[in-house]
Amino acid sequence: MNQDNSPGDLKNSVQVTGSLEITKMEKINFSESDLLAIYNNVPQVLTKKAVQVAITEDIVHRTNNVPIILETLKKGNYWIIAIEESNYLLLPKSNLIINPHSYQTVKLLFNCHGYQAEDTREFTLNKPAKVSPMPNPQQWKLEEMGVLDFSNISLLSQLQSELKKRKEEHQQLQSQLEEVTQYRAQFQYKLEQIQGERSLLISQLQ
Template sequence: MKNQNYSDDINNILKKVYQKIQALDKKCQELEKANQRIIVTGSKSQPQPKPINISEEELINVYNYTPQILAEYVITVSVTADTYRQKTAGKIYLESTNNGYYWVILREEGNEKFYHLVPNGNRQINLHRFQNKLKSLFVIQGKIESNNNNLIIEKLANLEILPSGYLWQLLDKGIIKIDKPSSINKLLNELQKINTQSGAVPNNITNLLSLVHEDHQNLVILIEQQKNSEKYIFDTINKFLQFKDKLEVTTNKLEIDFNNQKQEIKQLENKEGQNNQQINLIDKKMNELKESMQILLKNVSTLSSITQEDHNNLGTLTDKHKNLEKFTIETVNKFLELKDRLDTKIAELEIKLNYQKEEIRQLKNK
């Protein structure tokens, strides 16, 4: 449906272009028969523009599209010599000339009359060379290049006719946008040459057909690009919908996994609390065991000291005393062996405690 609407729009545009070309041809034929209108001011005659009943926006569109149509409604003017010589106190005046660079257009809207100024649509203006003069009457938008002769009116310059009827004064500048020449402008230029130059018809017709073919080729390329763009958009939408479905499935799965992990974390937290209680109990028993070991070691140290002292003082005792010394030494050795076993047990408990702490840390990280 979109392709059909787009094709209809293109056909409508081509139809309007064809109608404009026909209207241009008709106006060009009328120009050959038309006589310039004049009004009488005092004892002299002064050409005046033929009023045109059109809105300002419509006038701009007609000028930008086919300025030659306006030729029978205009007066050709140029800036006065006094204005060039800067003898007009900064004011800009224009006067009628046969081969001027500007047109004065009289536009009527209701009971009001407006005088506008535009560049001469029947002259090829070298913007690069003529830009300084043009800037005194129009604001230039865009870069002027030596090979760029295409201009677009964005705003009409406004004039005021003086009471004498011979001069117009510039009230405010117009706005001109510089653009690259389009194929339709080339086409219209060739049509103008056909109607204004004798002896050049065959070449101009060839150029005309070439430009029409160029427009047709551009149109075909444009339609193909539009189709490719629409296909790309449809493919992108389908991919987006597929991605959306996958994203929803993945999101649901992630939510389930998240809830499961949340439950597991809760269970680990409960288990961690139980393990903490066990760790506290083990720590308490370890502390008690250490206190007992310290007391035992203190007693063993005391007994060992007494035994050593007795051994030193009773070196000449009888065998009975020697047996007592041997018994004492064996007793001390047994205490030392007990101490070693207790140390080993404590070490084993500490290793077991550290292992449980590591398991708890890993559970927390998960």
């Protein structure tokens, strides 16, 4: 045994006793491509097969050389699915809304193509991330980032965007109509004043 280890080296080392305790998960007989097709169309089917996990707050502010660790959490924003050949795949949960706040953690796990912070929330999963179990059965280590595509906006999103645009145009027209109505009222008042002054002038002349 090397006797030259300093107290600092011992403090930063991790000692693992016993065998690696793998989290027991029910594997599904799907290939990765099958899983992608199901997730992008009917993700609710996977709910009961998934382990929910989340990134801890300290990992969000990590430095580049610190591995990303996720922990099992009942209300976590991500799913881990076990498929054939002991592959553990990481996916965003089906109802995850990606806004500027949640994006700060999403971008640590997935390369986000076409993301726009203003209004983009809907995405397509192009590639799941890959994780591996840690000695602590409640923890997982990110091994490979996944890919999310925000550029393919669905018909529903297009209709919602169009509806929002129409509402804004309607509000603008309503505002303009109110201005015209107010101007007409002021013009009518001025006209009545002029007519009154004219009548008074005619009466004085007579």
